[in-house]
Amino acid sequence: MTDQNKPEKVQKTQKINGVRGMNDLLPADAAHWAHLDHVLRDLTRAYGYEFLRTPIVEATAVFQRGIGEVTDIVEKEMYSFEDRLNGEQLTLRPEGTAAVVRSVIENNLLYEGPKRLWYTGPMFRHERPQRGRYRQFHQFGIEALGFAGPDIDAEIILMGQRLWDELGLKGVRLEINSLGQANERAEHRAALIKYFEKHQSQLDEDSRRRLLTNPLRILDSKNPEMQTLIDGAPQLLDFLGEESLKHFNAVQALLKANNIPCKINPRLVRGLDYYNLTVFEWVTEELGAQGTIAGGGRYDPLIERMGGKAAPACGWAMGMERVLELMKVSGSLPEAQAQCDIFVLHQGGETLTAAMIIAERLRSAGIDTILFCPPDGQSASFKSQMKKADASGAAFAVIIGPDELAKNEAQLKDLRGTGEQKSVPLDEVLGAAIDALVGASE
Structure with a gap:
C-alpha cells in the first residue's frame, strides 16, 4: 500500500481537566x-x-x-x-x-x-x-x-x-x-516594632516586609523557626x-x-x-x-x-x-440516603406507558420515584432491573410486566423488609404504596 493510500491517523481528542484546586461536587x-x-x-x-x-x-x-x-x-x-x-x-x-x-x-x-x-x-x-x-x-x-x-x-x-x-x-x-481598640493597638504596634527591630536578623522575608506596615501580622506567622521570637514579643493584652x-x-x-x-x-x-x-x-x-x-x-x-x-x-x-x-x-458523616422511595420496573412498550403513568402519580403524591430507563434504549430483564432497584435504596418496587398489564395490575415488592410481593390493581397502586411506606416507617 502506498503512502498515498494509507488511511489518515485520527488524532485522539485531548481531555480537558478541571482547574487544580477547584473541585466537582460528585x-x-x-x-x-x-x-x-x-x-x-x-x-x-x-x-x-x-x-x-x-x-x-x-x-x-x-x-x-x-x-x-x-x-x-x-x-x-x-x-x-x-x-x-x-x-x-x-x-x-x-x-x-x-x-x-x-x-x-x-x-x-x-x-x-x-x-x-x-x-x-x-x-x-x-x-x-x-x-x-x-x-x-x-x-x-x-x-x-x-x-x-x-x-x-x-x-x-x-x-x-x-x-x-x-x-x-x-x-x-x-x-x-x-x-x-485602635489607640491601644497603636501603643502595642510601637512596642512590637521596637522589639522586632532588635531581632531583624531572625525575621523571615514576610515578617521583614510587614515590620513597618502591619507588625501585628508577624504574630500570626506559621513559620516554626520564628515561634520562639514571637513568644517573647510584647503582648497586646498588656496594653x-x-x-x-x-x-x-x-x-x-x-x-x-x-x-x-x-x-x-x-x-x-x-x-x-x-x-x-x-x-x-x-x-x-x-x-x-x-x-x-x-x-x-x-x-x-x-x-x-x-x-x-x-x-x-x-x-x-x-x-x-x-x-x-x-x-x-x-466518624459523624451521615450514612448514604436512599435515592428514592419506590423504583418502578417494566418491560417496555405498553408496560412502559403504564409504568410512567404510575410513576407520575406517585411523584404527585410526594413519593420519590425512579422509573427504570435502559441505557441502550432497549428492554432489560427484570433480574437486572431489580439490581438497579436494590442499589437505589428504594423501600419498594412496583413491577409492571406483560402478564401484569393483561390483568390490569402491578406487583408491589418489599425490598428492605420481608421481601413480600403482592398483586395490586393499577388504579390502587398509589394507595397501596402509601400504606406500605407508612407501615415501613413505623
Whole structure:
C-alpha cells in the first residue's frame, strides 16, 4: 500500500481537566453537603439570623478597603481582573464579610435597626491546594451588625459550639483574644516594632516586609523557626485599657456561664485588618498543621471604613470543606440516603406507558420515584432491573410486566423488609404504596 493510500491517523481528542484546586461536587458526596446545609439552616433559624446572598464578583476595592491591602489575601491570593467592557477592576470574592458589609451599606439594611445575617457560597483564593483547602472553597458565615455589647460576641460563639455539637465533631477547641481598640493597638504596634527591630536578623522575608506596615501580622506567622521570637514579643493584652478589658472579661464570663471552655491565646490576631476587641478561632489537631476550621470576631471599624455610618459588628466564618473533612475524621458523616422511595420496573412498550403513568402519580403524591430507563434504549430483564432497584435504596418496587398489564395490575415488592410481593390493581397502586411506606416507617 502506498503512502498515498494509507488511511489518515485520527488524532485522539485531548481531555480537558478541571482547574487544580477547584473541585466537582460528585453525587456520592451530595448527601453530606445536603446534611450540612440542613443543620446550618436550622442553626440560623434557631437564633433568628436572616439569609443574605451577595454576588460572586465584587469591585476589587471592596476587598482592598475591607480586608486591608497589607494582607496575604489582597497581596497574593485574590483572583482579580479588568472587565474588558468598561475597564472596571473586579475580583472573585475571597471572603464574605466585606461583601456583606458592602450590601448592608448599599441597601440601608441598618436603617430600621440591628441585623442578624448569614450567608453561604463559594469563595476564591489563589493558594496552594492542600487537605481541606482549595482555590474554590465554600464558606458559611454569620454577621451580627449594629450590636455593641459583649452579649452578641458570646452569642455567635455559642452558635459555633452548638454547631460542632450538632455535627458530632470531636477535638475542636476554642481560642480567644482581644485586639482592643485602635489607640491601644497603636501603643502595642510601637512596642512590637521596637522589639522586632532588635531581632531583624531572625525575621523571615514576610515578617521583614510587614515590620513597618502591619507588625501585628508577624504574630500570626506559621513559620516554626520564628515561634520562639514571637513568644517573647510584647503582648497586646498588656496594653488594653479599662473598657476593652471590661468587654473581654464580660465575654469570658458569659461563655463560662454557658459551660463553653476556652483558652486565651495572646498571639491570636486573625489575618484580616478589620478586627477589634474580641477575636476567636476554633482549632483542631485532626486535620494536620492547618488546624483552624472557623474563626472571626468583632469588626466595629469596618462599616465606617467602607463608607457607611459607623456601627458595631461581629461575626465568624467557617470553611465547609474543612468541616466536612473533620466530620469524616470524627466518624459523624451521615450514612448514604436512599435515592428514592419506590423504583418502578417494566418491560417496555405498553408496560412502559403504564409504568410512567404510575410513576407520575406517585411523584404527585410526594413519593420519590425512579422509573427504570435502559441505557441502550432497549428492554432489560427484570433480574437486572431489580439490581438497579436494590442499589437505589428504594423501600419498594412496583413491577409492571406483560402478564401484569393483561390483568390490569402491578406487583408491589418489599425490598428492605420481608421481601413480600403482592398483586395490586393499577388504579390502587398509589394507595397501596402509601400504606406500605407508612407501615415501613413505623
